[in-house]
Amino acid sequence: MTTASPRSDRDARDVVRFYLLDHRTPLGKAIDVALLGLNLLFVAVFVAETYSLPARVDATLRDLEAAIALVFLAEYVLRLYGARNRVAEFFNGYTLVDLLSILPTLAVLALPVPVAVNVGFLRALRVIRVLRFYRFTRDAEFFFGTVSDNALRTTKLLLTVLVLFFVSAGLFYSVEHRTNPGVATFGDAFYYTVVTLSTVGFGDITPATAAGRWVTVATILAGIIVIPWQAGKIVREWAHREKVNVTCPSCGLSHHDRDASHCKSCGHVIYQEFDSRG
Missing domain, CATH: 1.20.120 (Four Helix Bundle (Hemerythrin (Met), subunit A))
Structure with missing residues (x-):
């Protein structure tokens, strides 16, 4: 053998x-x-x-x-x-x-x-x-090709919102549908999640169990923390999109203006090729 x-x-x-x-x-x-x-x-x-x-x-x-x-x-x-x-x-x-x-x-x-x-x-x-x-x-390479870093971050933000809605609605449904007459389907739980996270709060569906209330608290906290964190990454990248990723050899500061000849932090000379035609 x-x-x-x-x-x-x-x-x-x-x-x-x-x-x-x-x-x-x-x-x-x-x-x-x-x-x-x-x-x-x-x-x-x-x-x-x-x-x-x-x-x-x-x-x-x-x-x-x-x-x-x-x-x-x-x-x-x-x-x-x-x-x-x-x-x-x-x-x-x-x-x-x-x-x-x-x-x-x-x-x-x-x-x-x-x-x-x-x-x-x-x-x-x-x-x-x-x-x-x-x-x-996990990376910018997909089966249909490679996307830009900004597109990848935007995709992650949209995915974060959808995942937060779906996971929260699924967990809320699992703990509420047996005892809560207002949560008969996943659609009811999804509606409740969207209304809750958007702070509208119509009050037509409310948690009937302690587990449902804790799921709601966790959902709100996740929405407050995770979504702004992901959005902040995109805003920071957009704010620096006109910068050139050159690192100062003296102090290590990176991302300088396109027409910079000196580091804004330490004044060290950093050569950057700049086209005066704009």
Whole structure:
């Protein structure tokens, strides 16, 4: 019986890691597009299941959810297999989100029916899968090409707002829909989240549980902290878009005016080529 050599195993892991991170080759692009589409579908199935649907449609959605969860489980295992440092990869924030988003579905599939019924409400945690979209914005290179730094920051800001809305609405729905008559669907929870974060506060939907109130508090705090932080990065970049990224050799100050000949901080001469034609 032959066994795989350490070298061949390392080569296989390098290939797996390459294609899970690659944005340029046809296979790498196909994997990117497929995972992006499955993420969107996984979240869409969760939203659809919160509405009253015919039994046949509901069963189809559950089967689809299970199939997608198994694909994500395979991806999760492959990411751990291909990682250079498996412990670091396991504790990576994106990887933990990947696991947490599919565990409730896998638990429902694996556990006996009476137990599965009791833990089924945890399937609402699938909505945290939207956090997975941040993995696609780690760098400026996408399957369709490379975007500018400003475009990437703007994308992250928009994604932050959408993620905050969806995760907050999903968590609020999961803790409120069993006891709160005003939260029958994900749409109700999403409406409440938008109204709350926009400080309109109509008062037609209010938390009925302690968990719902804590989710609301966490949502407001996250909105106050995270969104201005992301927006501040964009404003700072726009404010410096007319600057030249030249570092003073004397004091280390960077980003000088285009026509600067001396450092504004220490007065050291910094040569910059400047076109007098403007």
